[in-house]
Amino acid sequence: MEHKNLIGHDGVVHEGLLNGHTGFLVDVTCDAGRFAVVHPYEKLDPARVTETPLSCPACAAANAPAAGPLHRGHLAHQYAEDVLALADSRGYPPAGDDEGLRLAFVALGEKVPPSRRLYPLIREHLTDMLTERALAVPEGVPQVLVPYTRYTGGTVQAPAGPGDRLMSDGVASGHFPIVRVEAVEESPTGIIVTVREKGWHPFTWPAHELGRCFFKLDRAPHCPQARASDHQP
Numbered sequence: 001m002e003h004k005n006l007i008g009h010d011g012v013v014h015e016g017l018l019n020g021h022t023g024f025l026v027d028v029t030c031d032a033g034r035f036a037v038v039h040p041y042e043k044l045d046p047a048r049v050t051e052t053p054l055s056c057p058a059c060a061a062a063n064a065p066a067a068g069p070l071h072r073g074h075l076a077h078q079y080a081e082d083v084l085a086l087a088d089s090r091g092y093p094p095a096g097d098d099e100g101l102r103l104a105f106v107a108l109g110e111k112v113p114p115s116r117r118l119y120p121l122i123r124e125h126l127t128d129m130l131t132e133r134a135l136a137v138p139e140g141v142p143q144v145l146v147p148y149t150r151y152t153g154g155t156v157q158a159p160a161g162p163g164d165r166l167m168s169d170g171v172a173s174g175h176f177p178i179v180r181v182e183a184v185e186e187s188p189t190g191i192i193v194t195v196r197e198k199g200w201h202p203f204t205w206p207a208h209e210l211g212r213c214f215f216k217l218d219r220a221p222h223c224p225q226a227r228a229s230d231h232q233p
C-alpha cells in the first residue's frame with residue numbers, strides 16, 4: 001500500500017491510499033471517498049500527485065502523531081491480519097473477494113464487522129501480505145523464479161520452494177493442473193525442481209523451464225497441521 005498526497009477536484013489535498021504495484025487509487029483516508037480525487041472509470045491523473053501538505057482536516061487528523069481518529073489504512077491492516085490468521089488456522093489461502101471477506105468476518109465473530117467501504121483497503125493489505133509471503137525465499141533453497149500474479153493486480157517474479165503450490169500454464173492444452181513443489185535441488189545438469197500433482201507420481205523440471213510452464217499460486221500454508229500433512233506420501 002502506497003500513501004500519496006493528492007489534489008482533489010475541489011483543490012483540497014487528501015491522503016490517497018494506492019495499490020503499490022499498479023498505482024490504482026483504492027481510497028482516501030477521510031470520508032470523502034476516492035471520487036473526491038478521480039472520476040468514475042478514470043485513472044488517477046499523475047498531475048494530482050503533490051508534495052503539498054495535507055489540507056483536508058480529516059486526512060490530516062488521521063495522520064496526526066497522537067490522539068487522532070484511527071487511520072482508515074491502519075484499521076484495514078488490522079482486519080487483514082485477522083483474515084490471514086483465520087485462513088492460516090485452516091491451512092488455506094484467504095478468499096479476497098467481497099463475499100469471502102464477509103464470510104471471514106462472520107467466522108471471526110467480529111462484534112463490529114468492518115463496513116463494505118473498507119473492503120477494498122482490506123483486500124489491498126491482504127494482497128500485500130500474501131505477496132510478501134510469496135516472495136519470501138526459503139533458506140538454503142537454490143533460487144528458481146516463477147511469475148506470481150497479485151490478487152489486486154501486478155505480476156512479480158517469486159521464488160519456488162518446497163511446499164509451494166504452482167499452477168501449470170495450460171493455455172495451449174486447456175488443462176491447468178495444480179502441483180505442489182516437493183524439492184528444489186542442484187544437480188550436475190543444473191537446478192532441478194520436483195513437483196507432484198495430487199494422485200500422480202512426482203515429476204522433475206529443469207529450473208529454466210519452470211517459469212515458462214508454471215505460475216505460483218501461494219506459499220506453503222503457515223499452518224503446522226497442513227505442513228505436517230505435506231510430508232505424507
Ligand SMILES: [Zn+2]
Nearest residue numbers: 014030056059
Ligand atoms: Zn481527505
